[in-house]
């Protein structure tokens with residue numbers, strides 16, 4: 293092949309790659325599942341089913357560990373005044389979510405997720421009161437994920453740096469993103485994590501972290517972006533790989549229209 297032809301092929305490939313990079317659309321993650329819809333509630337099994345039904349890349353959910361070692365899916369540290377990490381599962385199991393469902397165990401949630409191929413399970417490990425408890429919840433989550441063979445379907449996030457680092461040590465191939473917004477992409481890569489999942493204000497303060505992440509291959513997720521205007525702004529911002537939103541259907545429509 294002549295060098296001129298090779299050059300043409302090379303330029304074509306570079307342009308094709310550049311266009312993919314520039315126009316790559318962010319993935320949609322439903323924050324606490326798709327709950328702003330009929331019959332749903334935050335972190336309910338229904339919210340997971342509804343996130344999958346509208347074609348979300350993933351459904352995010354929060355996990356606490358009870359004192360007797362049962363991981364449960366719930367956002368707040370307390371449910372009806374009971375502190376989850378100090379309660380037994382028996383003390384929690386009859387408490388209901390806003391849509392009438394009982395508080396789900398992680399096992400129930402993941403089991404439903406295993407039937408919803410195509411929707412990633414974005415598992416947030418809530419920061420517990422001690423490092424030992426953080427390690428215990430990581431172990432319990434990994435046991436369940438392995439038991440249900442969901443290693444490739446599960447991605448982890450946490451505000452606890454210790455939980456992230458411990459998880460990485462236990463499961464080196466897992467996708468793990470840190471939530472707290474105070475570590476640069478370079479340092480995230482150094483400690484072995486795969487992504488940053490930061491509040492949108494962090495990227496307003498550190499716009500350079502978008503380019504830096506792209507260069508380092510650190511995945512960028514932004515939370516929690518809601519409403520048509522803000523979603524459109526972040527959907528068009530170069531360097532955002534994932535948007536976590538309470539309005540996944542609105543974001544899905546924005547992305548469809550811009551294609």
Ligand code: MG
Nearest residue numbers: 352353354416
């Ligand atoms: Mg969460």
